[in-house]
Amino acid sequence: MPAYLDTPTLIDLARRAEAAAPGPCACTKTPLDGWQSQPLSLDESQFREIGTLLLQDDQEPTFAEYLPGKTKYWSADAPIAPRYFPYNRCGVWECASCGRLYLRYTEGGGYFVDRRIRALNSALIEDVSL
Template identity: 40%
Template structure:
């Protein structure tokens, strides 16, 4: 479990995402939608954990996705729904160079581990009702 502060609402995540940032040339610029990113591509020296979307009260968060407009999970236009997969299994990182925020989660398959990243755009954070 992450020691970062838990952001329980879309408004809290949107406020964090609206933190001013500048242009950066790091490897995460290509991550408009969920992209696989290897450990060697992850700019660890320039990123620090800012928050988590993992609810500490939930043992097993849902794998249900939220795509009301027919997007796919890896689409840059896909909504960021904090209580839905994969966002409910993410940590939020901030670049120390440009202050851009990026979401990161790790997908585990039968024979693989796949780290994924998505730059955080406040305009894609959505409210959902459960």
Template identity: 40%
Template sequence: MIPVLNAQELLALTSEQHDQQCSNCASHDFSCWETILSTFDRYSLKTVGTLQHPDAEEIWDEHHPNGTTIWSENAPIAVGFHPYNRCTVDQCPECSTVYLRYTEYGGYYVDERIRVVKPELITQAP
């Protein structure tokens, strides 16, 4: 069973990240939500947790108190809000970089998205 992580646990996980990323992780920025490209080895990542609490009601609201958008590099990582509340937490076994991943299901497409976790963006939103 994959553990459900809260904001503090996600922050603690980022403390394990190395100063230098491995070649796979350094090959893409992923500072904001991006489609996972075929040039990135997503299968090398290990799922270490989820932010999707099984008992939580579906929340589609986003948290952008400073006028950011979902696509902003400085958008807060607000665990209880969309899309974070639908994410798995993955970590690179080589350099310990932490990523958030979720799948966007549109009307005619499926898009796997990824974002690197920057600890300074993790927030305890109400």
């Protein structure tokens, strides 16, 4: 299992990746600033998992969301709160082509499974307690 990344480590990794790869990723034509269903055109082989936000000893991570004000789950400006859903179920992945970092998780519903992806933006990470 990938190593657990606490919030200060996540912020540090995100800032370093942003400094090394300023500007948007050209690896996908779909904007990934907010959560998106993973585009079919995204090349899986260009990503490597570098860590997880899922605590190993957490038997049942919360489904509570942290969406202050009028932010929505799909919004590009929605905060990234690692202790809240869906972030508490995410892997942190690095694009081998551009070095940018992405959050990925699998949303499971009654009749579907949807792989979702969002670009990691250090300015949106909030260390908020449950």
